Amino acid sequence: MVSGNKLVEAQVAFRSVLQSLLLVVLSSDDEAKLWRETVTAAREYLLGVSIELERRRVAEAEPDNIRRNLELAAYFTQCELQPPHMQIALRSAIGVFAK
DSSP, rough: OTTTHHHHHHHHHHHHHHHTTTTTOSSSHHHHHHHHHHHHHHHHHHHHHHHHHHHHHHHHHHHTTTHHHHHHHHHHTOOOOHHHHHHHHHHHHHHHHHH
């Protein structure tokens, strides 16, 4: 979803995953560690997708608000994403800053 540029669907999916994880019963330290990693990854992706959606909304609705667009592009690069997705975030930010 994220790499297919279906950000709205990704946002819904990550939010659903986080809500579902609240109800998980853990029975070992290994499960707890995996749970924490999954929560962290879902949280970071939800945050990143939300930031990028807001940046796109600002770019379309308020084209003169360049400062906010640049801020959101920079914030997106600070999310802890997997390397291929981080590259997309960095390329996007470079593109925004180059304009």
